[in-house]
Amino acid sequence: MVQAKVVDENTQVFENVVCPFCATLCDDITVQVKDNKVSKVNGCNLCKGVFLHAHEDWTKPMIDGKEVTYDLAVEEAAQLLARANNPLIYGLAATDVDAQKKCVELADLIGANLDNASSV
Amino acid sequence: MVALQLGGAPAATLGEVKNRADLIIFWGSNPAESHPRHFTRYSGTAKGRMNPNGRKDRHVVVVDIRKTPSVKYSDEFIQIKPGNDYEVFTVMRMIANGHIPDTDMVGGIPLQTLIDLVERCKKARMGVLFFGQGITETKGKHQNSTAIYQFGKDMTKHSKFLTLPMRGHYNVVGSGNVMCWQTGYPFAVNFGKGYPRFNPGEFSVVDLLLRREPDVAVIVAAEPIDHLPYAAAKHLENIPTIVLDPRKTLTTKIAKVIIPVKHAGVSVEGTAYRMDHIPIKMQAVLESPWPKDDIPLSTIINRIKKIRSEEKKTDGGKAA
Amino acid sequence: MGIRIDNGEVIDPIHEEDCVSRSVHIKDGKIVKDAGKDAFVIDAKDCVVMAGGVDIHTHVAGPKVNFARLMTPEDHRYEHITREGGYERSGTGGVAATTYTTGYRYAEMGYTTIVEPAVPPLGARHAHEEMVDIPMLDKALFVLLGNSEIIFQYLEKGEQEKVKEYISWIMDATKAYSVKIVNPGGTNLWKYRGNLSDIDEKLRDFNVTPRQIINSIADAMTELGLPHPLHLHCNNIGLPDSYKTVIATINAMEGRPVHLTHLQFNSYGSSGKRKFNSQVPALADIINSNPNITIDVGQVVFGHTVTITADGPFEYHLHKLGGQKWYNGDVECEDGCGVVPYDYKRKSFVNCVQWAIGLELFLLIDDPWQVFLTTDHPNAGPFMAYPTIIKMLMDKDFRKEQISKISAEAQLEIPLKVLEREYSFYEIAVITRAGTAKRLGMTDKGHIGIGADGDIAIYRKSNDYEEMFSIPAYVIKDGEIVVKDGKVVKQVDGRTYYVKPTTGHADIKSDLEDFFENYYTININNYPVGLEYLHRPQLTPCLD
Ligand code: SF4
Numbered sequence: 009m010v011q012a013k014v015v016d017e018n019t020q021v022f023e024n025v026v027c028p029f030c031a032t033l034c035d036d037i038t039v040q041v042k043d044n045k046v047s048k049v050n051g052c053n054l055c056k057g058v059f060l061h062a063h064e065d066w067t068k069p070m071i072d073g074k075e076v077t078y079d080l081a082v083e084e085a086a087q088l089l090a091r092a093n094n095p096l097i098y099g100l101a102a103t104d105v106d107a108q109k110k111c112v113e114l115a116d117l118i119g120a121n122l123d124n125a126s127s128v
Numbered sequence: 129m130v131a132l133q134l135g136g137a138p139a140a141t142l143g144e145v146k147n148r149a150d151l152i153i154f155w156g157s158n159p160a161e162s163h164p165r166h167f168t169r170y171s172g173t174a175k176g177r178m179n180p181n182g183r184k185d186r187h188v189v190v191v192d193i194r195k196t197p198s199v200k201y202s203d204e205f206i207q208i209k210p211g212n213d214y215e216v217f218t219v220m221r222m223i224a225n226g227h228i229p230d231t232d233m234v235g236g237i238p239l240q241t242l243i244d245l246v247e248r249c250k251k252a253r254m255g256v257l258f259f260g261q262g263i264t265e266t267k268g269k270h271q272n273s274t275a276i277y278q279f280g281k282d283m284t285k286h287s288k289f290l291t292l293p294m295r296g297h298y299n300v301v302g303s304g305n306v307m308c309w310q311t312g313y314p315f316a317v318n319f320g321k322g323y324p325r326f327n328p329g330e331f332s333v334v335d336l337l338l339r340r341e342p343d344v345a346v347i348v349a350a351e352p353i354d355h356l357p358y359a360a361a362k363h364l365e366n367i368p369t370i371v372l373d374p375r376k377t378l379t380t381k382i383a384k385v386i387i388p389v390k391h392a393g394v395s396v397e398g399t400a401y402r403m404d405h406i407p408i409k410m411q412a413v414l415e416s417p418w419p420k421d422d423i424p425l426s427t428i429i430n431r432i433k434k435i436r437s438e439e440k441k442t443d444g445g446k447a448a
Numbered sequence: 449m450g451i452r453i454d455n456g457e458v459i460d461p462i463h464e465e466d467c468v469s470r471s472v473h474i475k476d477g478k479i480v481k482d483a484g485k486d487a488f489v490i491d492a493k494d495c496v497v498m499a500g501g502v503d504i505h506t507h508v509a510g511p512k513v514n515f516a517r518l519m520t521p522e523d524h525r526y527e528h529i530t531r532e533g534g535y536e537r538s539g540t541g542g543v544a545a546t547t548y549t550t551g552y553r554y555a556e557m558g559y560t561t562i563v564e565p566a567v568p569p570l571g572a573r574h575a576h577e578e579m580v581d582i583p584m585l586d587k588a589l590f591v592l593l594g595n596s597e598i599i600f601q602y603l604e605k606g607e608q609e610k611v612k613e614y615i616s617w618i619m620d621a622t623k624a625y626s627v628k629i630v631n632p633g634g635t636n637l638w639k640y641r642g643n644l645s646d647i648d649e650k651l652r653d654f655n656v657t658p659r660q661i662i663n664s665i666a667d668a669m670t671e672l673g674l675p676h677p678l679h680l681h682c683n684n685i686g687l688p689d690s691y692k693t694v695i696a697t698i699n700a701m702e703g704r705p706v707h708l709t710h711l712q713f714n715s716y717g718s719s720g721k722r723k724f725n726s727q728v729p730a731l732a733d734i735i736n737s738n739p740n741i742t743i744d745v746g747q748v749v750f751g752h753t754v755t756i757t758a759d760g761p762f763e764y765h766l767h768k769l770g771g772q773k774w775y776n777g778d779v780e781c782e783d784g785c786g787v788v789p790y791d792y793k794r795k796s797f798v799n800c801v802q803w804a805i806g807l808e809l810f811l812l813i814d815d816p817w818q819v820f821l822t823t824d825h826p827n828a829g830p831f832m833a834y835p836t837i838i839k840m841l842m843d844k845d846f847r848k849e850q851i852s853k854i855s856a857e858a859q860l861e862i863p864l865k866v867l868e869r870e871y872s873f874y875e876i877a878v879i880t881r882a883g884t885a886k887r888l889g890m891t892d893k894g895h896i897g898i899g900a901d902g903d904i905a906i907y908r909k910s911n912d913y914e915e916m917f918s919i920p921a922y923v924i925k926d927g928e929i930v931v932k933d934g935k936v937v938k939q940v941d942g943r944t945y946y947v948k949p950t951t952g953h954a955d956i957k958s959d960l961e962d963f964f965e966n967y968y969t970i971n972i973n974n975y976p977v978g979l980e981y982l983h984r985p986q987l988t989p990c991l992d
């Protein structure tokens with residue numbers, strides 16, 4: 009595992025980072041992080057867009073627009089899916105393989121439709 | 129994808145392009161905007177074993193319906209009329225097989241230009257045709273890709289020739305691979321009968337949503353509200369939609385349930401597959417308080433199993 | 449709780465036990481002296497008790513296998529399994545089945561260990577990610593090095609110690625168990641649409657020959673003490689007179705240990721009316737007098753399949769012979785791969801000779817410890833055909849009946865028609881578990897001695913050997929009953945075996961950094977596959 013270089017107390021530099029934006033999947037990105045925000049990154053503009061804004065607009069667990077506990081959000085999802093007749097699972101193209109595997113397993117369990125961005 | 133299933137393709141990893149390709153064709157693909165570093169890392173200026181001088185050792189052609197920003201990095205721009213790719217590839221295959229059609233223009237391209245291009249492909253040490261969404265998303269869809277792969281196979285009689293799709297999302301190739309090894313199919317799978325069934329026109333997301341069939345949706349790391357045709361995406365507003373995403377999007381706006389997760393490749397490690405199917409391990413550079421997305425998915429799976437077994441018990445009780 | 453198997457006939461060729469009536473005790477996942485008073489008792493009356501099967505060569509995971517799945521959607525439609533019984537996951541079949549289905553099918557034949565034999569280094573991460581999804585089985589992978597440009601560079605300069613250091617590094621970087629070579633040099637030339645036909649022919653970009661490649665890698669592997677020796681797919685596969693290449697290769701090995709894989713595909717001569725015939729008698733003679741050699745067969749199975757190999761030029765050849773679909777995937781700096789669906793037909797003279805050649809290898813190689821059962825799944829056919837193949841080996845009447853169904857012209861020419869040998873249970877146990885485990889250097893597998901893995905297959909005796917080996921009464925994995933009457937009753941996960949050879953033979957760090965910078969498209973720091981990709985990783989020690 010590649011270790012981050014520590015510049016000062018609050019700043020770290022990560023090298024050979026993979027850019028999770030397009031399927032060019034560049035793996036030579038250097039990312040500087042200050043106070044858990046990316047302060048510098050050397051990829052293309054699309055890559056900069058990902059990293060420089062990564063700390064913004066984080067989601068919170070919600071049901072019907074109201075903030076709830078994490079467990080409650082997950083429980084609500086399970087209840088909805090346990091009762092679903094014809095569920096759809098869609099996406100997968102912008103996350104990692106572990107999550108993709110779990111999406112297939114969930115689809116298998118509940119008899120869902122499963123699709124990724126290949127068909128679009 | 130369907131074209132690959134039907135016929136296969138001559139392909140290679142991008143390092144082969146870097147090391148050996150002396151002819152690069154971007155067809156319906158605009159890497160300068162969609163894959164900005166593709167050109168420098170693999171296809172245009174990259175230096176390799178047989179290309180020690182990088183760009184100077186290659187001839188670069190752009191074929192597109194308009195003069196895209198990629199054209200200024202090319203040696204040759206060929207403008208094609210929209211929707212004519214299949215026809216042009218058919219003619220190129222004829223030319224490659226020694227039949228010159230009796231016409232001056234094909235799809236808005238002078239016949240002689242195509243004859244010259246085919247000649248270049250035949251003489252290349254290694255020719256590579258990268259094709260993009262400009263082709264796969266116009267009418268004809270997989271017929272276009274099929275014609276391209278077929279052209280690549282024809283070319284293999286004369287030279288080393290590769291046909292490679294420019295895939296978009298960073299791990300769309302991973303999703304196709306995982307689905308394929310677990311279900312046999314790379315997308316558009318339905319488990320309604322208890323086993324995987326594949327039917328792109330029936331089980332692909334847009335068709336399903338247009339027919340308003342799904343009664344619950346789970347969206348994992350995607351932006352259907354933004355990316356799918358509005359008529360399809362609209363259905364997601366009418367059913368309970370569960371969204372797993374690290375960040376607020378247009379889709380989280382319409383979600384019934386939002387489950388925050390770590391951002392793969394930003395706040396958590398994980399594997400992604402490059403467009404040429406090479407898997408790479410991503411790093412984490414930020415910290416996030418939320419779990420990685422496979423964790424809530426596992427919790428949901430276990431919860432549903434439990435709910436089902438409890439239901440079975442009560443059902444069994446009734447029967448007895 | 450332990451398990452005790454009573455009343456069975458134990459066949460354990462590693463301990464020279466041939467149908468010995470004794471109990472077998474299993475506890476905590478291992479064979480023990482005494483499983484204890486509270487052990488669950490299996491009555492194995494009228495059954496033979498063997499160690500779990502060990503497949504030395506089967507393509508079940510990794511990039512090219514997944515392309516085979518991708519390219520055979522029509523096969524998946526006809527065969528599927530649903531989540532029921534012990535199956536926790538549904539899946540689709542056909543020859544290139546999904547991962548979970550693959551695990552279930554192997555277990556249901558009494559197999560508990562398999563080797564995925566052909567993974568290019570860049571595909572290792574992918575192969576491991578798939579292997580985690582193959583349940584029921586212990587697994588290992590071989591990494592492909594026969595077209596490695598890094599090794600070629602060292603060979604040009606005669607830097608053998610660096611070859612050795614690199615092999616050590618790459619095995620650790622891919623978490624591999626051993627090394628396979630496929631068409632040494634030929635796949636590299638395919639990067640220019642070429643191939644080579646002689647083991648002393650030079651490559652185009654490198655001043656190197658196949659002879660140098662195999663000798664250098666074999667020596668390095670011996671010096672590193674890898675538990676399984678060089679696993680070799682020779683040049684000129686599939687072509688008439690390919691047997692000459694095998695003989696030249698065996699001579700070039702000069703007594704070094706080597707496993708020649710799916711030799712069926714390389715046992716062809718060019719005599720006879722059709723200029724295509726069996727050269728097994730000649731090859732078997734050589735193998736019978738060279739104990740350094742083992743082979744697996746790659747038995748042809750009539751019917752539909754899909755071929756997948758790192759031999760890029762061979763797959764193109766097959767495609768030109770009439771294949772509709774063809775996928776080619778060259779791998780930068782390392783190797784190649786091709787995928788072509790194919791049908792073996794009883795009407796085809798060539799296919800029939802190939803089919804007969806497989807059986808001839810089984811029957812003409814005297815020592816079963818030198819010949820192992822494979823179909824080079826799925827290249828010559830699916831592994832699900834093993835019980836049928838066993839029946840052809842054990843029952844000569846059945847075999848003759850099968851011969852009578854093939855092309856009449858082929859029937860006249862094949863040496864098989866006069867062979868009368870029949871395999872015993874003991875010999876079957878050698879070619880399916882004891883011999884393979886021994887050759888793999890997996891000392892806890894393939895036998896039922898104290899301390900061995902608690903992997904057991906119990907088969908009900910029957911005169912129909914096909915049925916007998918298709919439907920084991922019980923299969924036990926790591927001391928748990930996982931299959932009953934040929935059906936999975938419990939899904940379990942296996943281990944992944946890997947080795948970590950010694951390092952420090954030469955300094956290659958800066959060479960590698962330069963090479964990656966110049967020729968690869970992935971950063972050297974992002975290249976190695978960490979142990980986190982393996983499920984239940986099992987380090988196997990190297991030999992001293
Ligand atoms: S750095 Fe640019 S080209 Fe590279 S993966 Fe990221 S978005 Fe794509």
Ligand SMILES: [Zn+2]
Nearest residue numbers: 505710824827
């Ligand atoms: Zn093989």
